[in-house]
Amino acid sequence: GPKVLQIPSHQIIDMGQMVTLNCDPVSNHLYFYWYKQILGQQMEFLVNFYNGKVMEKSKLFKDQFSVERPDGSYFTLKIQPTALEDSAVYFCASSPQGASAETLYFGSGTRLTVL
Amino acid sequence: AQKVTQTQTSISVVEKTTVTMDCVYETRDSSYFLFWYKQTASGEIVFLIRQDSYKKENATVGHYSLNFQKPKSSIGLIITATQIEDSAVYFCAMREGRGNTNKVVFGTGTRLQVLP
Numbered sequence: 465g466p467k468v469l470q471i472p473s474h475q476i477i478d479m480g481q482m483v484t485l486n487c488d489p490v491s492n493h494l495y496f497y498w499y500k501q502i503l504g505q506q507m508e509f510l511v512n513f514y515n516g517k518v519m520e521k522s523k524l525f526k527d528q529f530s531v532e533r534p535d536g537s538y539f540t541l542k543i544q545p546t547a548l549e550d551s552a553v554y555f556c557a558s559s560p561q562g563a564s565a566e567t568l569y570f571g572s573g574t575r576l577t578v579l
Numbered sequence: 580a581q582k583v584t585q586t587q588t589s590i591s592v593v594e595k596t597t598v599t600m601d602c603v604y605e606t607r608d609s610s611y612f613l614f615w616y617k618q619t620a621s622g623e624i625v626f627l628i629r630q631d632s633y634k635k636e637n638a639t640v641g642h643y644s645l646n647f648q649k650p651k652s653s654i655g656l657i658i659t660a661t662q663i664e665d666s667a668v669y670f671c672a673m674r675e676g677r678g679n680t681n682k683v684v685f686g687t688g689t690r691l692q693v694l695p
Contacts, residue, residue, distance in 0.1 A: 495681055504618075506687040507670065520682050555624065559681075567614060568683055570624035 466490040470556050470571035471538075478579050482544035485574045487556030489539055496539045497557040497568060498531065500524060507555065513539065543576075551578045581606045583673050585686035592661055593694050599646065600656045600689045602671030608632075613654045614672040614683070615643070624670075630654055661693045 469488040498510040533539040557568040582605040646655040671686040
């Protein structure tokens with residue numbers, strides 16, 4: 465089936481540093497998402513993105529977070545500066561049209577450890 | 580605001596039996612979509628099955644089926660003839676159908692262990 469790729473699978477950084485998480489969505493998909501999961505618990509919605517713009521974001525999407533997809537390249541989540549509570553697994557997802565009935569296709573996640 | 584609740588944190592069953600996982604949801608919309616996803620031990624998240632709120636028939640895909648009780652805002656997942664490889668965490672999720680909302684909200688998950 466369609467695959468969403470996330471790079472890297474694991475990232476360890478020091479608190480206060482900047483980190484960029486990369487996502488390669490399914491090629492013909494137009495809507496992109498980031499979710500945060502702590503310790504295998506609930507997946508919390510962070511943000512969704514369409515046509516170069518943030519469509520919705522949650523309270524977890526702090527001012528230190530930003531997303532972009534320059535020129536159809538990776539869909540990225542940047543955290544600057546990082547905090548200890550940002551340690552989690554971040555999942556990228558995409559869907560073709562963003563229609564309500566469509567399922568999300570998830571990547572394998574990037575485990576972020578902030579020291 | 581939309582909300583999804585899974586009260587069962589963990590379930591253990593013997594293989595080849597049937598298991599039901601509960602999920603209730605909250606929404607103000609008359610149109611919405613309900614999903615079940617599975618997260619394997621490797622962390623991979625896989626879509627399993629979907630129920631559209633306007634459909635009365637319960638969705639069925641392979642050995643997965645849904646028990647959709649709209650008046651109770653309930654969408655249970657039924658797995659028949661469970662197999663060892665069904666062991667995973669199962670997430671219920673919902674997306675509202677109105678406007679430009681594309682956010683999918685997940686429940687806290689139910690860990691299923693299928694024993695030999």
